[in-house]
Amino acid sequence: MPLHVPPAPAPALRTVRTALSSPAAAREARTPALLDGRGPAVPELALPVHVLEAATAEGVTRTRLTGWRFLLRRGEVAVAAAETVLTADGWRFSHFFEGPYVTSTEHALRQAESLPEPYQPRLLSVPGLYMLTLWLHGDCATDAGTGRPAPADLLVPLAPAPPGIAAHRPHQVAELLPVLTHRVTRTPLLHTPA
Template structure:
């Protein structure tokens, strides 16, 4: 599916480029792969990071809010880290560099999505209640990347590592995954009186 990657706000990109150009920012980053990268580094694939504030009962589509713009930092051969920017009172600003399994997992999910036939706008969806990150394939490829709610026709692709019981890199319709997530966070009935805890 042709993905329509939304353009990041220019100040967000400039702040990441400035951080990459700052030896102290790179040296102080807790990202060994970034510090040891040989050759030029460039920010690519800007994705808006939305946070799902709360999963409601009944699997109703909850509201999301834009929390960051994330850039994959590519070295000569592969992505070696990522950079997040956040909205401040002065506009978009560099937040931090990081590395870990979600970088390769994001690249894999994007490659898988590109192989399909439908058009989507890629976003990242953070689900703090489950310590989960998913590639959000928004059905309106021309939508404002800063807004929008989860639509029933959107797809969510959990990134690895995914919570137990949720398969990573398998596309799910929003309603289906919301149901599964609701079951994961809804506490069951407590122990009966007199039963072992």
């Protein structure tokens, strides 16, 4: 089934295009893939980025939209990404980056294309675990900037994933979210047992 990729807000895309046309923005980012002179990188795929703010073992979650991430392609390959953030004045370019999450996102999206059910792709960040997942939302008609993970939605951890969580293995939210919640809310030992 094809993925139902939501359109990015036009002002967010404009800020990325403006940053790509600015040599100073690429130099400041120190992103080698954008500085190598092999031609322009094109923003082709944008995904909304949500942050997991709260989750309980009973499956109640709260997320918030923090921005849109654009994969930057040169030919058929994603070479970097650009992120935008929503401010009180509207969408603003945040930064360019490259690294494992760029290729991992591309890999996870290819995997998701082969699933039998249609999904709306999003990114879900779990800051307490330094973790990013491809969130495959089952309601393809919903606004990509709203909502929370439904129990039957899929989460695909991107590489590098935290220890004990396999990257690129799809999990239902009802299966993975309690594990993530436990890890995030686990209280550290205050003293070493004698």
